[in-house]
Amino acid sequence: MTTPLRTPPPSVEVDHRADGSILLRSPLPLPRVRQSLPHIFDETADAHPDRLFMRQRTAPGGPWRDISYRDARRAANGLAQWLIDQGLQPGACVAYLSAPSIEHGIVAVATQRAGIAIAPVSVAYSLLSTDHAKLRACIVKPGAKIVFVDDATMFGPAMRALADLDVKFVAVKGAAEGIEAVPFAEVIATEPGPEVARRMAAITPDMTARIMHTSGSTGSPKATPQPQSNMTLTVAQIEAIGLLDFGGEGPQHLEAMPFSHIMAGNFNFANVIRAGGTIHIDDGKPTPELFPRTIANLREVSPHFFITVPLGYVMLCDAMEADDALRDSFFRNMRYIGFGGAVLPEAVKDRLLALSRAALGHELPIFSFYGATEYLFGTLKYWTGGRTDVIGLPLPGTDLKMQPVDGRYELRVKGPTLMPRSGYLGAPEASADLFDDEGYYRTGDAVHFADPDKPEEGLVFGGRIADDFKLTSGTFVSVNALRNDLIDAAAPLLREVVLCGLNEAHVGALVWPSDPGLPDLRERVTGAIATFNAGQSGSSRRIKTAIIETQPLSFDAGELTDKGNISPRVIRSRRSDAVADLFADAPTRDVLAF
DSSP: OOOOOOOOOOOOEEEEOTTSOEEEEOOOOOOOOOSOHHHHHHHHHHHOTTSEEEEEESSTTSOEEEEEHHHHHHHHHHHHHHHHHTTOOTTOEEEEOSOSOHHHHHHHHHHHHTTOEEEEOOTHHHHTOSSOHHHHHHHHTTTOOEEEEEETTTTHHHHHHHGGGOOEEEEEEOOOTTOOEEEHHHHHTSOOOHHHHHHHHTOOTTSEEEEEEOOOTTSSOOEEEEEHHHHHHHHHHHHHTTTTOOTTSOOEEEEOSOTTSHIIIIIIHHHHHHTTOEEEEOOOOSSTTTHHHHHHHHHHOOOSEEEEOHHHHHHHHHHHHTOHHHHHHHHSSOOEEEEOSSOOOHHHHHHHHHHHHHHHSSOOOEEEEEEETTTEEEEEEOSSSSOTTEEEEEOTTOEEEEEEETTEEEEEEESTTSOOTTOSBTOHHHHTTSBOTTSOEEEEEEEEESSTTOGGGOEEEEEEGGGOEEOTTOOEEOHHHHHHHHHHHTTTSEEEEEEEOTTSSSEEEEEEESOTTOTTHHHHHHHHHHHHHHTOOSGGGOEEEEEEOOSOOOTTTTSBOTTSOBOHHHHHHHTHHHHHHHTOSSOSSOOEEO
16 A cells, blocks of 8 residues: 655745736745756666556557567667658657557657657547548648658558658558558667767757647647757656655556647656656547446556546546445555546545545545646646645746736746747747737636635636626626536536526526436436526526537537537537527527526
8 A cells, every 4th residue: 555645735935016917936946857858768767677668458458568668768769860860850840640659659759869859649630530631730830751650551541631741651550552651660670870869968958849739629720849848847846746756666657648638748758757657558538438448457557646637537436436446456556646627526526535535544635737738737736635626836947927807817827848939830820929028828717816815725727718708787707617616516417518698698508418318307407507506696607598408519510629628619609509599588499497
């Protein structure tokens, strides 16, 4: 059984300025910041050459295959030399189209050894899209010269959609009709020369290491360059608050999120390497079809930390509450769990704490992570207890500014993890207003103190400023807070809620039930919303009309991003008829009225 995790108490330095803005900085000291992620990798490979770097199943339910840090470094050096032999200079870019894999991990390390950036691309743009327009944008904007795929047969249509872009393909296996691809095995077999070491020695903190793409929910994905310091500083920050203390063990990590997202591709990847741990690729996802694979993997892999979206924890709680053996396997080595992307409902937090008490004899720490593609993490709630809507305080080395905007505070971020001031690649219009005059990145997110008299209790996420609206009365509706409170109060009945009411007399809601086949669904939803309304005061906190949506949220239409988050603006636009019915005198569909 693991010993309880020890993290420092929350602390923050606050500076109230004359213009009404508030500056926040952490007083915690930073440990040594390494030169680059490849240098961190080599430290681990030197200290623990035989430890497993990555593992993945050969097929769903099949045996595991793996690679050690020693063998992964040899493969990465060979691949780095091959890239150099192709004429790629420092600052060039390669793309990876496939899901997390051992080969994907090797390429992520190898490119940076040669001073070249890797641009992981959401699998959805290759396998779910029909026109491949977003995929092409993800190759053209960063100027990728080499494109890697794990299975050329599976990704054949995507490869053919890129064939006219003068890129070279590398494939781990398979073949795409009409497309020539260099075998991955041939690439990593290249004999590394002295230029690889020279390229590594020349890496600087501001050199682009990764190019990550925003979700693309409002148009073409934006290519976001991330410097080496994005990862090296984050590793030092996590060391500073004790989250890399695994008692001398190499942490085991089960990774279900894609490397095209910052949590998996930057945070988890770099921190597991620094701690000398093993990344086990999870072929499951928090969906009814694929979650059984995650459960099967958790019976064999007992992680030392676990981070997922709140929906994933709902499904995990359901499974663990019905299976003590699964519960005990999940918590056996666990030091902490975390969530991001949305607020964790209090009811789900309580279930997780009860499960950890049953398995460990004490409550496991639950942390919240807040960040973005443009800067990785701005805040982290690294202490236990308190509300789940608290997103924490600045990590050491990251400066925050709370800027007054229309009666609220917009959170702004500044520090070495931030994208360059030049902005997104190939998108000057989208980059024009990213930073304020002091160089702080404008997040567009509203925040406030959990307790203004005790700033050390952290910041509360108040939603996207652009998503909030006013009623015709002039009453302001804080959309994120109302949405989260309704879902939490109705738990587990409602999976998603989209609030409407801009320039209307009241708040309406489109709601998606967790179980559309639930008996007496209409009566249950009506009762839940009525009960919620009874505890509220004011028109901005009451739902007056609601429609139970039967059509699932659509990825292809942009209602869901590739990260699984909703896009309320797209939903309201695409379902404008339903929105209109919420406020119509003679609606065309079944509207619940309160």
